[in-house]
Amino acid sequence: MLAIIDYRAGNQTSVRRALESLGIPCAVTADPSQIAAADGILFPGVGAAGQAMGELARTGLDAVLKRAVAAGQPLLGICLGCQILLERSEEDGGTETLGIVPGTCRRFADGLRQEDGSPAPVPHMGWNSLHVRRACRLLDGVDEKAEFYFVHGYYTDPAPGLVIATTVYGGEFCSVYGRDGLWAVQFHPEKSGRPGLAILRNFHEYCTGGHNAQ
Amino acid sequence: MLSKRLIVCLDVRNGRLTKGIKFTGNLDIGDPVESARRYYEEGADEIVFYDITASAEARGIFLDVVERVASQIFIPFSVGGGIASVADMRAVLLAGAEKISINSAAVKNPALITQGAEAFGSQAVVVGMDVLAVPQSEAIPSGYEIVIHGGRLHTGLDALAWARKCEELGAGEICVNSIDADGTRDGYELRLTRAIVDAVTIPVIASGGAGRPEHLYEAVSAGGASAALIASIVHYGQYSIRECKNVMAGRGAKVRLAW
Numbered sequence: 381m382l383a384i385i386d387y388r389a390g391n392q393t394s395v396r397r398a399l400e401s402l403g404i405p406c407a408v409t410a411d412p413s414q415i416a417a418a419d420g421i422l423f424p425g426v427g428a429a430g431q432a433m434g435e436l437a438r439t440g441l442d443a444v445l446k447r448a449v450a451a452g453q454p455l456l457g458i459c460l461g462c463q464i465l466l467e468r469s470e471e472d473g474g475t476e477t478l479g480i481v482p483g484t485c486r487r488f489a490d491g492l493r494q495e496d497g498s499p500a501p502v503p504h505m506g507w508n509s510l511h512v513r514r515a516c517r518l519l520d521g522v523d524e525k526a527e528f529y530f531v532h533g534y535y536t537d538p539a540p541g542l543v544i545a546t547t548v549y550g551g552e553f554c555s556v557y558g559r560d561g562l563w564a565v566q567f568h569p570e571k572s573g574r575p576g577l578a579i580l581r582n583f584h585e586y587c588t589g590g591h592n593a594q
Numbered sequence: 595m596l597s598k599r600l601i602v603c604l605d606v607r608n609g610r611l612t613k614g615i616k617f618t619g620n621l622d623i624g625d626p627v628e629s630a631r632r633y634y635e636e637g638a639d640e641i642v643f644y645d646i647t648a649s650a651e652a653r654g655i656f657l658d659v660v661e662r663v664a665s666q667i668f669i670p671f672s673v674g675g676g677i678a679s680v681a682d683m684r685a686v687l688l689a690g691a692e693k694i695s696i697n698s699a700a701v702k703n704p705a706l707i708t709q710g711a712e713a714f715g716s717q718a719v720v721v722g723m724d725v726l727a728v729p730q731s732e733a734i735p736s737g738y739e740i741v742i743h744g745g746r747l748h749t750g751l752d753a754l755a756w757a758r759k760c761e762e763l764g765a766g767e768i769c770v771n772s773i774d775a776d777g778t779r780d781g782y783e784l785r786l787t788r789a790i791v792d793a794v795t796i797p798v799i800a801s802g803g804a805g806r807p808e809h810l811y812e813a814v815s816a817g818g819a820s821a822a823l824i825a826s827i828v829h830y831g832q833y834s835i836r837e838c839k840n841v842m843a844g845r846g847a848k849v850r851l852a853w
Contacts, residue, residue, distance in 0.1 A: 397664055427715065494595050494596065496595065498818070499795060500596075501795045501796060503716075504596070505717055506596040506597060506797070507597040507599065509595075523852045527597055529669065531717050549595070570668060571669055571692065572668070575852070577668060
C-alpha cells in the first residue's frame with residue numbers, strides 16, 4: 381500500500397485516481413501510523429510553500445515525513461512536494477522548508493525567452509521534455525522523447541550530485557532529482573499520460589520489493 | 595522548450611455529446627467519457643468540456659461526467675459552461691478538472707476572475723472570449739469587439755483591452771475564439787490571434803476556424819498561440835491527432851509526439 385500524504389495541498393485525489401487506474405493499492409492519509417505502515421509514500425502538492433509548510437507543521441506531518449525518510453521508507457515528491465523536500469524556498473519572501481534533501485527552491489527570473497525567442501512567461505505551464513543526466517530506475521521504460529506536464533513558478537536547485545534530469549524553459553532547471561528510494565519530480569506524473577503512469581508504477585515496484593530482488 | 599498544445603473541445607448536453615464523434619472505423623461515440631478516453635489515447639494534450647445545459651438537474655449529471663473522466667484520463671482537462679461563481683468553480687475542480695473556463699460570466703462580473711485566481715491559483719482560470727470583427731471606433735480601436743451569448747450580444751468592449759484586463763485580474767490563460775472564423779474551416783483568424791498574443795504575457799489558445807492540420811501550424815507560428823483548440827477537424831474522422839501533429843512537427847513546431 382502506498383500512502384498519499386493528505387495536507388490539503390491540492391492534487392492528492394488526482395494522484396489517487398492515477399494509482400487506482402494502475403491497480404496499485406493506496407490511501408490518502410494524514411494518519412502517522414498508516415503512513416509508517418505503508419510500502420512507500422507519495423508526497424504531492426500544489427500551491428504555495430509557506431502555506432504548505434504551515435499546514436505540515438500544524439499537523440505534525442513534517443516530523444512524520446522526516447522520520448519516514450530517516451527510517452528508509454521510500455518517498456516520491458511531486459511538484460510542490462518536490463520543492464519543499466529541500467532546505468529552503470524563495471517563495472513567500474523566503475520559507476524554511478523540510479530540509480530532507482540539500483538544496484534550494486528558486487524563482488524563475490522575469491523576462492526569460494524560449495529557444496525560439498518567444499517569451500517564457502511564469503508559471504512554466506504545459507508539456508516539456510526531460511534531459512536525463514543520470515540513469516534512474518524511476519525512469520525505466522520511459523521513452524526518451526516522452527514529455528511531462530508541468531505547472532510551477534519556482535524550480536528546484538538541489539545539491540548537484542542529486543540531479544537526475546533537467547528541463548529547458550528560459551534556462552535549464554532540475555526536473556527530477558534524488559537517490560534510490562528518495563526521489564522527486566517537478567512535473568505531474570498523474571497528469572502526464574502513459575509516461576507519467578510508468579513513473580508511478582516504477583516507484584510502486586521499487587516500494588514493494590523490486591529493490592531487494594535487483 | 596514547451597510544446598504547442600492541441601486541445602480537443604467536446605460539447606456536452608444532458609451528459610451526452612451534442613453530436614456523436616466518428617472515430618476510426620466509423621465508430622460513432624456519443625458518450626463524453628469514452629470520447630475523452632479515446633482522444634487521450636490518441637495523443638490530445640488537453641481536453642475541454644463545454645456544458646451547454648443550464649438546469650440544476652443537468653448540472654449534477656455533468657459533474658458525474660467530470661468525475662468519471664478524471665478517473666480515466668491522465669492529462670489535464672478543463673470545464674466551461676454554466677460557471678458563474680466560485681462555488682461553481684470549486685465543484686468542477688473537486689470533481690477532478692484542472693482548470694475552469696469562464697466567458698460571459700467574466701464579462702458580467704470581472705471580479706470572478708480574481709476570486710477564482712485567489713481561491714485556486716491563476717493556472718486554474720481560463721478566460722474564454724468570443725470576438726467579432728467590427729469597424730474601428732473610439733470605443734473599439736482594435737476593430738475587434740467582445741460579444742457574449744454565442745455572439746448575439748455586443749458588449750462594447752475592445753478585445754485587446756479586455757484581454758489585458760483579464761490578465762491583470764488574474765487569468766492564467768486566454769482562449770480567443772473568432773466568431774467570424776468559427777465554422778468556416780478556412781483557418782484561424784491569425785491577425786486577431788497575434789494581436790491578443792502581443793497584448794498579454796499569459797498563454798493564448800486560438801479557437802475557431804480549423805479545417806486542415808496546416809491551420810493548426812499557422813495558429814502556433816504566425817498566430818503565436820501556445821495552443822490550438824480543435825473540434826470538427828478531428829470529430830468527424832477526417833484527421834487524427836497524430837496526423838495533425840505530424841504536419842505541425844514537419845513544419846517546425848514543437849509538439850508532443852510520444853505518449
